[in-house]
Amino acid sequence: MEMTSRERFMAALKGEEADRLPVISVCQHATYEQMEKLGSYWPDALYDGKLMAKLAGGAYSILGFDAVRVPFCQTHEAEAFGAGLKDGGKQGLPSVKTHPYKIGDTVDFPEDFLERGRIPKLLEAIRILKDTLGDKVIIMGGIIGPFSIAGQILEVTTMLMEAYKRPENLIHYVEMGEKAGTMLAKAMIEAGADVIAVEDMMASLDMISPDIYRKLAQPYSKKQVEALDAPVIIHICGKLDRIVVDIANTGCAAISVEPVVNVPGAFEKFKAEGITTPLIGAVDPVNSLFQGDVAKVREETAQCIAKGFAMISPGCAVPPATKTENLTAIVDTVKEEN
Amino acid sequence: MSSEQEILNRLRDGVVEYENDMVINAANEALETGLDAEKAIFDGLVAGIEEIGRLYELEEIFVPEMLLAADAMYAGLNILKPHMEKKADGGVRGHVIMGVVQGDVHDIGKNIVKMMFDVAGFEVHDLGRDVPLEDFIEEQLNTNSDLVCLSAMMTTTMVGMPDIIRKLKEKNPKVKIMIGGAPVNENLAEQWGADGYAKDANNALKDAINMVASLRNL
Numbered sequence A: 001m002e003m004t005s006r007e008r009f010m011a012a013l014k015g016e017e018a019d020r021l022p023v024i025s026v027c028q029h030a031t032y033e034q035m036e037k038l039g040s041y042w043p044d045a046l047y048d049g050k051l052m053a054k055l056a057g058g059a060y061s062i063l064g065f066d067a068v069r070v071p072f073c074q075t076h077e078a079e080a081f082g083a084g085l086k087d088g089g090k091q092g093l094p095s096v097k098t099h100p101y102k103i104g105d106t107v108d109f110p111e112d113f114l115e116r117g118r119i120p121k122l123l124e125a126i127r128i129l130k131d132t133l134g135d136k137v138i139i140m141g142g143i144i145g146p147f148s149i150a151g152q153i154l155e156v157t158t159m160l161m162e163a164y165k166r167p168e169n170l171i172h173y174v175e176m177g178e179k180a181g182t183m184l185a186k187a188m189i190e191a192g193a194d195v196i197a198v199e200d201m202m203a204s205l206d207m208i209s210p211d212i213y214r215k216l217a218q219p220y221s222k223k224q225v226e227a228l229d230a231p232v233i234i235h236i237c238g239k240l241d242r243i244v245v246d247i248a249n250t251g252c253a254a255i256s257v258e259p260v261v262n263v264p265g266a267f268e269k270f271k272a273e274g275i276t277t278p279l280i281g282a283v284d285p286v287n288s289l290f291q292g293d294v295a296k297v298r299e300e301t302a303q304c305i306a307k308g309f310a311m312i313s314p315g316c317a318v319p320p321a322t323k324t325e326n327l328t329a330i331v332d333t334v335k336e337e338n
Numbered sequence B: 001m002s003s004e005q006e007i008l009n010r011l012r013d014g015v016v017e018y019e020n021d022m023v024i025n026a027a028n029e030a031l032e033t034g035l036d037a038e039k040a041i042f043d044g045l046v047a048g049i050e051e052i053g054r055l056y057e058l059e060e061i062f063v064p065e066m067l068l069a070a071d072a073m074y075a076g077l078n079i080l081k082p083h084m085e086k087k088a089d090g091g092v093r094g095h096v097i098m099g100v101v102q103g104d105v106h107d108i109g110k111n112i113v114k115m116m117f118d119v120a121g122f123e124v125h126d127l128g129r130d131v132p133l134e135d136f137i138e139e140q141l142n143t144n145s146d147l148v149c150l151s152a153m154m155t156t157t158m159v160g161m162p163d164i165i166r167k168l169k170e171k172n173p174k175v176k177i178m179i180g181g182a183p184v185n186e187n188l189a190e191q192w193g194a195d196g197y198a199k200d201a202n203n204a205l206k207d208a209i210n211m212v213a214s215l216r217n218l
């Protein structure tokens, strides 16, 4: 029997039988083509709750995915901490331009954190999505991981060097990142988010060692997962074979990975440790979705299914110039392969 | 007084162990004892960076350690470079322009590539990050550099590369262009008319040396 997106998604998280694998995008999924179709464009859709919700809804109405997610950019927490932003124009995303703190400073956690910057707009978008699509599809609220927020409020190069030499000097900033993300996630859940997706792009072995991950990232992610009353999906970009068990040990509901990750290897390690955490992924966002064609996406989606992913998702943020047909090809393949 | 080999070892080990002071002391001692600066750089600092590159490839060390090694390496290079003997061609292997394309502020990778070029004796004109198209063109005209290296880390910004490549080649058909950054690949480099692509800093340097050598042989 055909399930709704909600049922399918929740079944997949729990490891239960479903009519087919869910297709979602753990990271941002807006594209220029969806903007045209929906009449909601960057940069406006990054600053206005209604337009944000409208554009995010495309994942369901146009792509046929089983979840919709906001936001598109990764700057809400940093902005609320006082970071200066650089606008990304029509084509790109806003990004952090000036870092509010340097190592040694004490962060004065803003009492009115949830009223700052564009956080109210983001929460409004979630409320709208819940009202309009909440009975059909999963609403995902996206936050940034504790270590990555620290990497945004401090200058990242000096932070990375300090992470190796004197990790204890960074604990304060990671704690603040955890506090901010958890607070935002709780507000998102209250606004109607079913699931929290944490992007922790800097907690990757492309950036740090397993040792630093264990000291400065994992314990704070674990604390965050434990504080939240909704399933938490952790997404870390790039290489993570040597920390995949540590990520699972945060207690997260699922881990979202990129194509570089050794999936059979991860399942083997999980088995040895008695871990059942599902993996989500990993259609190559650049080589398949953006530069590839429908045939290539289909082939890779089939490979992802064979590898044992519990849900199929682009491996990382969807490039905004991706063609709609390449994204719907993921859904079509999953339906047929069933 | 330390032997030559002992000084070289300390230059190398200082880089590998991220000990700026060890490198600084060894570099000063090298100058005091009349050790050839070029030898100190290549058999000391470069040997250290090569070891760091090897450990990075094996995933025994990661980006933080790479940045620390770069810092130590520069501490030595800043002392030794002014004492390199001037050669007929100005003592440099070639001039390279480097920058991260407009809209993109990811510069950690670019800085690691830059370090390899600096230490290998190239004169690097670093334009930084979020560099407007025109700046690459202007800098190329001003410096007549042999090679332009473009970096991009996002799919939204890498699409600015073909334009830069076309305009650079229009102004100076002889200039060599190399591109890199995580979303870029060999196929794109070819499609966009770049002369090369490298997946990491070590390969970037190897390719650059070949490209510049091929220019000189013309």
Ligand code: B12
Binding pocket: A027, A072, A073, A074, A075, A093, A094, A095, A096, A151, A152, A156, A157, A199, A201, A202, A204, A206, A207, A237, A238, A286, A316, A317, A319, B063, B103, B104, B105, B106, B107, B108, B109, B110, B112, B113, B149, B150, B151, B152, B153, B154, B155, B156, B178, B179, B180, B181, B182, B183, B197, B198, B199, B200, B201, B202, B204
């Ligand atoms: C650190 C980081 C940041 C830092 C950058 C700090 C800095 N000063 O560089 C900050 C926080 C500022 C940042 C911001 C953003 N980021 Co960011 N970031 C990263 C991250 C975690 C690591 C990149 C990195 O430094 N890698 C380490 C270096 C050593 O590797 P590398 O750059 O690949 O370089 C090597 C090679 O590529 C090569 N190379 C590099 N350049 C060149 C050039 C030449 C000529 C050659 C030959 C070789 C070469 O040699 C290097 C050394 O071996 C990646 C995710 C990841 N885990 O990879 C995301 C990532 C690149 N960012 C991403 C995004 C989306 C953003 C933001 C838009 C997020 C936002 N909304 O705030 C902004 C955009 C900012 C902007 N306008 O540019 C996406 C890009 C998606 C895509 N494919 O398009 C990624 C992949 C993460 C993600 N999916 O969310 N980010």
